[in-house]
Amino acid sequence: MGKRTKQYKRLMRDFEFLGFRQPYQLLMTSDVLLDTLKLDLIHLFEKTLSTKDLKPMITQCCIRALYNKNMGPNRDPAAAGAIDRAKLFERRRCGHLMDQDPLSEFECMMSVVDPKGKGENKFRYIVATQDEELRERLRSVVPTPLMYIRRSVLILEPMAAASAKVRQKEERAK
Ligand SMILES: [Zn+2]
Structure with missing residues (x-):
């Protein structure tokens, strides 16, 4: 087993300690689909998270964003393929x-990840997004595993400080 695989397994165990359960609910934004058209995206997720037990999901707004990118003079040539792929996912x-x-x-x-705006990932979603600003914002929504694609490699971010603090507190409470 590779070093990275081991590291990610340990990381997901830490998240499971904070309430994540398989099948993992995997929520992604449209840019992930647009950037990975030539890749076997689900296989990448399965490999990175060391499980076949996951549920890819996309929100109605993210699907709509894909449809918008498939229209007009600035139409994204990857959009049609991304829509086809998104149709295989569960609609959130x-x-x-x-x-x-x-x-x-x-x-x-x-609004989906932190519905009450309390900084809590209520339904325990794993979030994959190419939007750095969104990832930055979600680092303070506890606990949220964050993923993104860089040069065809799927990256799982280390646990954010806010989540790690809760993780430590829980462990001490045991
Ligand atoms: Zn929405």
């Missing part, structure tokens, strides 16, 4: 109304 009903001003993916993800 975020409840943001289609006929009103749509939420940005950032706002949608924040």
